Amino acid sequence: MTPPKIKCVVWDLDRTVWDGVLLEGDALVLRPGVRDAMAALDQRGILQSVASRNEPAPAWAQLQRFGLEHFFLQPQIGWDAKSQAVRRIAETLNLGLDTFAFVDDEPFERDEVTNALPQVRAYAPDDVGRLFARPEFDPGTITEEARHRREMYLTDRVRQEAEKSFGGPSDAFLRSLGMVLVIAPAEGDDLERVEELVARTNQLNTTGRVYSREELQTLRRSPEHRLLVLELTDRYGGYGKIGVVLLHCTDAVWTIRLLLMSCRVMSRGVGGAVITWLRREARDAGVRLRADFRPTERNRMMYVTYKFAGFSEVSEADGMALLESDLTNVPELPGTLDVRATLGGLCDA
16 A cells, blocks of 8 residues: 655754754754755645754754744654654644654664654655655645645644633533534535545545546536535634545435545534534435445544444445444534535435
8 A cells, every 4th residue: 555645744953954963052054955845845735843852942043043943833842752752743733643754864863763653754864855856745736725734733723722721611612613614516626625635634534535636527527426525614714625525326325435524623523513414415305325434543533423423334345334324313413513505405416
């Protein structure tokens, strides 16, 4: 299986981002190509952070002097093992370790990280221009969401801080966000983002199926399929297009061929809301609702979401389970989300 694309690059500092060692009083010089590489990664939607053995304040001040500090999310500067730093970054950003790259000049440090975290890919910084030309750092399509991904994560950080200081139950906080979920048919100009989501999303992905832009265009135009995009906003701003539903329609049965969404909305209850909406639509149309599901090490949460929504397994073939929902007692849509569907009958011809 092809490893997933890199979603986050974690940089060492001494002799990696700059030549010299900060605490030894060296005259530090930014390594050639580093600034351009960071800017290119940022434009591709690849996040960046720091794992450095240094005193935090002087190291951060040096990054500010070089004008690089704005690139980094959740920097880890201190004296812990770098594998611990990378793990903390992954947990905070809610990204799989197999989407992380670690760049460090010291072979010992690279080995320490990969021995503790074998999913992480480690690289020497010898030629950063050549390094980031490698295919695992090329997302293919660069969407508007990709160009603003870092800013979206920074806004998510504001939301997290607001939640910590809220002082009430989680449902009350979610209601306070004023979240609006728009479910709409995919248009032609949505296909780049849909293709990106399909390629990037692993945790909240029900089947792991991958579709090219040409295949998505065919499905979008197919009378037997509905390709839907999900877009979320709240009082802090937009999350962008965060999810995809591919539905196969017949007169008697609707089958969810693919349901996925960005890990950034994992705690917002969006998956359960979309499934409830689909169940209500199927019940009102008088059809059965089924769903394909391929279990992986990382998508158990999606399986649990299906189970809580009354789905049970009816068959299995080649690792793909077919689930069916009990539509006799479908709940109301959650009060934490204002779900707006901009389409008529879901599977009307």
